[in-house]
Amino acid sequence: MENPRSQRVLAFIGAASVVLAIGGAGAALLMIRGGFSTRDEPSWIEAFAAQTARRMAVTSEAKKLRAPPISPELLQEARMHWASHCATCHGVGGAGDTAMGQRLYPRAPDMRATSTQRQSDGELYSAIKNGIRLTGMPAWGEPGDDDLESWGLVAFIRTLPDLTESELAEIRAHLPRTPHELREELEEDEFLRGEPPSPSSPSPITNPPEHRHE
Numbered sequence: 661m662e663n664p665r666s667q668r669v670l671a672f673i674g675a676a677s678v679v680l681a682i683g684g685a686g687a688a689l690l691m692i693r694g695g696f697s698t699r700d701e702p703s704w705i706e707a708f709a710a711q712t713a714r715r716m717a718v719t720s721e722a723k724k725l726r727a728p729p730i731s732p733e734l735l736q737e738a739r740m741h742w743a744s745h746c747a748t749c750h751g752v753g754g755a756g757d758t759a760m761g762q763r764l765y766p767r768a769p770d771m772r773a774t775s776t777q778r779q780s781d782g783e784l785y786s787a788i789k790n791g792i793r794l795t796g797m798p799a800w801g802e803p804g805d806d807d808l809e810s811w812g813l814v815a816f817i818r819t820l821p822d823l824t825e826s827e828l829a830e831i832r833a834h835l836p837r838t839p840h841e842l843r844e845e846l847e848e849d850e851f852l853r854g855e856p857p858s859p860s861s862p863s864p865i866t867n868p869p870e871h872r873h874e
C-alpha cells in the first residue's frame with residue numbers, strides 16, 4: 661500500500677501545478693486583452709525580467725573596465741557622433757524625449773538621471789558595444805575593449821546632466837537631416853537673403869531633375 665506521506669506530496673504538487681497553470685493563463689489573458697502596443701508602459705514583471713537579464717549579461721570584468729583618458733577633441737567628436745547616431749532616440753540632451761525614443765518598448769531612458777549615471781563606465785561601454793537585447797538599443801562599433809570612439813561616448817554621457825547651451829546648440833546643428841529638410845533650410849536661407857528660390861539646386865532624391873514638372 662502507498663505511504664500517506666508521499667500521497668500528500670503528490671497532492672501538493674498537483675494542486676500547485678493547477679494554481680500555476682491558472683495564474684499563468686490569467687496573466688497571459690490580461691496581456692493579450694490589452695493588446696501588444698509599444699505605446700503601453702512595460703508592466704513591472706516585464707521591466708523586472710528585462711533588467712535582471714541585462715544585469716546578468718554584463719560580465720563582472722566588463723563592469724570593472726576603466727575608461728582611458730579622453731582628450732577635449734575626442735569629447736567634441738563624441739558630441740558629433742551622438743548627434744548623428746544617438747540623438748534620434750536619446751534626444752539632443754539625453755532625455756529620451758524624441759518621437760522614436762518615446763514609442764520604443766522599453767522607452768529610451770532619461771540618461772541624465774541617476775539610473776544611468778550611477779552605472780560604471782564599463783556598464784555603459786558594454787551597453788554601447790553590445791547593444792541591449794530585446795530593446796531598440798543597437799550594438800555599435802567593432803567588438804573589443806579598446807574602442808576609443810565608444811569610450812568617448814561614455815565620457816560624453818557623463819557630461820549630459822551639465823551640458824551648456826552652446827554644446828546643446830552644437831549637437832542640434834549636427835543632427836541628421838533628410839534631403840527634404842536640407843532643401844527647406846536652403847529655401848529659408850535664400851528667402852532670408854531676399855533671393856528668388858534657385859531651381860538649380862534641387863534635391864537629387866526628393867526632386868530628380870528628369871522628373872521635375874515645370
Ligand code: HEC
Nearest residue numbers: 745746749764766767768769776784787792795796797813
Ligand atoms: C533606435 C533607437 C536607439 C539608438 C539609435 C540608440 N539607442 Fe541607446 N538605447 C535605446 C533604448 C530603447 C535604450 C533602453 C534599453 C533598456 O531599457 O534597457 C537604450 C539604452 C542605452 C544605454 C543604457 C542606458 C541605461 O540607463 O542603462 C546607453 C549607454 C545607450 N543607449 C547609449 C547609446 C549611444 C551612445 C548611442 C549612439 C551611438 C545610442 N544609444 C543609440 C535606443 C537607442
